[in-house]
Amino acid sequence: MNILSIGGSDPSSGAGIQSDIKTFSNHGVYGFTVVTAVTSQNTKNVASIEPVSTKSLMAQLDSILSDFHVDAIKIGMVYNSQIIKVIHSKLRKFKVPIIVDPIIKSTTNATLLKKNALHDYKKMIIPLADVITPNKYEAKVLSGISNIKKSAKKIQTMGAKCVIITGTTINNQISDFVLEKNKEYTISGKKIPITNHGSGCNYSASITVSLAKGNTIHSAVKTAKDYVYQSIKNSKKIGKGVNITHRDISNRMKELSYSINHFKQIKNIYKLIPECQTNFVFAKKNPKSIMDVLGISGRLVKSGKEVVTAGEIVYGGSQHVGTAVIQVNKKFPEIRSGLNIKY
Template identity: 55%
Template sequence: MNILSIGGSDPSSGAGVQGDIKVASALGVNCFSVITAITSQNSTKFSDVESVSPKTIEKQIDAILSDFKVDAITIGMVYDSDTIRIIHSKLKGEKIPIILDPAIESTTGGILLKKSALESFRKLLIPLCHVITPNVSEAEVLSGVKITKESNLTRAAKKLSSLGAKKIVITGHKFVKNKISDFVFENGKGRTISEDRINYETHGSGCTFSFALGYAIASKNTFYDAVKFAKRFTYQSIENSQKIGQGVKITNPKQDKIRKDLRSAITEFGNLKDSYVLIPECQTNFVYSKQDPKSVSDILGVSGRIVKAGKRLIVAGNLEYGGSKHVATAVLTMQKKFPEIRAAINIKYDQKTIEKLQRVKNKISRYDRTDEPAKIKNKENSSISWGVEHAIRNSKSAPDIIYHTGDIGKEPMIIVFGKTPKQVVRKISNIL
């Protein structure tokens, strides 16, 4: 996945384009960048800002869009009207989802958007975006609505909607006791997502949220699910924030090796020649477990599915712990006997595929779903556990493959297991 970050340079790397690059690294995606302004700031103060010329901004945007596929665009600091106009002129025809984070004032006190540019911001950038993510004070400035109580959030969101905003998230309100909340507005209706309040200030949370939201939207989530993901990711980044200077803490997106390794393996799987032929009717999931998982909540998987679109694969969903039920349950069951097995993918059943897997010396087990007891069939998510237990009950070592040939209304399936996602992909690559 490729996300373009358009915004200011923050030498402290707490926010701005440098902050977005940190988030991209944690999420395992590529981050392109277009610098709109150079700031001089640290964790205690904001001392200077210098705009980048519109011509240079234009050339940066052209350089990226002429060469790379971009899945989402985030826009942060746009210091003046000239910057806004050139961004609008370059992006107005694009179909790429644009996430607009109205950076008006830095946590460290600097002005990031001139007052003289507010009207251009309202007229040119708000209608351009897929979603706008102001905090409460930014929403007040842009909407003209004073937000002193919860009902004002709806009024402010409706005003932003009238300016052309398609979807709105007003972040960081404190109208729910002991909570920090985001107000999500879509199709004329609003609802709130909350987390426990953290009682210290950080630098970079707004940028973290907008970039994570862009990632989740590009992953084909529903808008509400995308916001929930971004909210949780940002909350964890704030919890993980570090005091590395003399002032406010810097948000620190948590690096997750399990996430990084699984995303890399999914990309590798998608790049295999003819991998699309392995996608079953129910689509595919790919999972990777923590050490010693207690439940599927300890197993990372795609919250939607890996789906076939012609001859290519699309990851329709985020990587989330608990994102998979069926394939994760297979790994959870396998680990009870063979704890070294932490990764698995489900692929389409075909007898020729089984024969190919046998020829390259995989250990293969099977079970018959027609033997499944009625009480198991009638209990949700029990069939997979029963099947895997049945397939490995006499095994002294972990099988590479477990398959079944289906039942009435149940699609036949192959599950490929491994110690790591990379090992799973290697087993599949041997038959393509």
């Protein structure tokens, strides 16, 4: 599975395309990048921004889109109208999930979208979005409205299919308001009071992966919130300013994720998915219970002639296949993985 990130380069790797590559890798997918601007920034400030030329941007997009299969696209920092127009012209007829993460200012308050580009952003970038993920500040800038629900509805009228406004704090909870086509809801989680660099990019990149895998928006948001919570919780103070988000994913989880993706790409594999659907597991050495076995919290589900992942990889994700692997492992310790298919 391949995902393209279009955005700015951050030499600190806290945000931008470098951060997205880390998130994609942690989710077991391959990441392409197209650079819109080269920033000079660290944990204290943004020293300079150099937008790429339209010729360079077009060449980068052509090089990726002409050679590779792309399962989803994330659009981050676009900076000016020239960049916006090129992206719009290249992607307006592209039929994969497009997730837009509005990048208007940095954590250190640097301007990352020119004010005179805002009109073109609303006209050309927002309509590309299957999902757009502004925080409260960005939503107000885009809509001109402070009220979260009214702001989301205004942004949706601009062409975005789904609007997710992040970062509403109530007591010790941080909530995301989700406005889909025919429903609205809020998903909340525990807040960690750490000023950080990168959480917004982590969030939108995680959602991009989930939607590329065929998961619902509700499931994608829940997964992204957990991923961001862990990345903030494990953030690192490696510079002299704010923390940089960080998330360690075990090699076992990465290996299972890669194996699942390869399995899904086998020709006509949908024909082998049974009525009860499929799970794919990988155990620790000498597993004692299903909590020692990684599996998919939902299933691998047949959808037409495709197989999609309904859920995330977690310990205890599979009761039946996980239990089977534990029993087999008792006699054959070298066997630690398994899946169920139609016979």
